[in-house]
Amino acid sequence: MILRKASARAALLLVGAAAVGGAAQAETQLERGEYLVRVVAACGNCHTPFGPTGPDMSQELAGRLVEKNPAFEAWAPNITPDPETGVGAWSDAELKRAIREGIRPDGSLIGPPMPFVFYRDLGDADLDAIVAFLRTLPAVKSETPASVYNFPLPPDYGPPVESVTAPARGPTAEYGEYLAGPVAHCMECHSKFGPAGPMLSTHLGSGGNEFHGPWGISITANLTPHADGIAGRSDEELIDMIRLGIRDGKPMLPPMGYPYYAKMTDEDAQAIVAYLRTLPPLPLPE
Structure with a gap:
């Protein structure tokens, strides 16, 4: 309606x-993280599967197919704390690096449409809050396929990000x-x-x-x-x-x-x- x-x-x-x-x-840090993840950053717009009436919150941030076109088939991965299919086995530093620099713990590069051009400038305090909140979510066991790109990804999205202070x-x-x-x-x-x-x-x-x-x-x-x-x-x-x-x-x-x-x-x-x-x-x- x-x-x-x-x-x-x-x-x-x-x-x-x-x-x-x-x-x-x-x-609190968790309140800030929840506001960023569930409101302004709208992480669920890509990472939460859709049901018949909208986002399926029982599978919040458990991953889904985001886009399929001639250039790529992109899957947003499971970013719940599940240790096998999500990010539960990643350290906070590894998760922050994946969000801000697009590099997984194994060294592989995450591809588009994850907007690393922008996420590189996330403030340190906000990034900390996002990761802290993600750790509080229910762990959902949901394995997503690997994304497929019909073009070569760059070697990286820029040099390592040391520190960023938000305005x-x-x-x-x-x-x-x-x-x-x-x-x-x-x-x-x-x-x-x-x-x-x-x-x-x-x-x-x-x-x-x-x-x-x-x-x-x-x-x-x-x-x-x-x-x-x-x-x-x-x-x-x-x-x-x-x-x-x-x-x-x-x-x-x-x-x-x-x-x-x-x-x-x-x-x-x-x-x-x-x-x-x-x-x-x-x-x-x-």
Whole structure:
């Protein structure tokens, strides 16, 4: 059932107020990790299998087929603490390296669509929180096939990451850039893909990528302040798109993780919108 826009917004205001109120209190590491994994980073959008009515939370983060196309067949692996089919036998350092650098404990490289270009800039404290929360999940025994790539993967995604400090939290463009990049990796899907992945230097946020699924074909929106993008949109409209998946009163299509973003705090949603306003205005790619 689709909520009416006004009713849905009212519900989100209550969620946002509760979240902001909770943030004003001392936030534990596990609370931060849960918020990142289950809301802003939306890890389940790739790693949790889908059931008839949406994500199958009895199999939360147990892995699934993410995408199959001529270039690759990508499986998001089981990242629950199961020691045989998940990451239960990995050390915290090994799991952090896999998330941020794309390297498994055996030295092999994880392939796309895991967005390592962005995850390399995850702040140390947030990465620690994500790993700490993943350790608390029920272990699910679910072995996923290995991904298949019809092109050579690079030797690595860059030099080892030593330490990253995230910007201060708040409804600022600087923090919004951190959320839209390293955490939620919005710019991955919303920047036109080229032979080597999203073209961040020339098409940052301009959209135009096609995603095929049971819903049909969805095309990523232009997020830049261009006439083809968000120039004529109010902040409230943009936040409705992010958290409700509603545009001009109509539901938007997957694969954007609206069920996860619905619980995003007001402050974080405002920060993302503030950042989008700073992007160079670019037309929708032809």
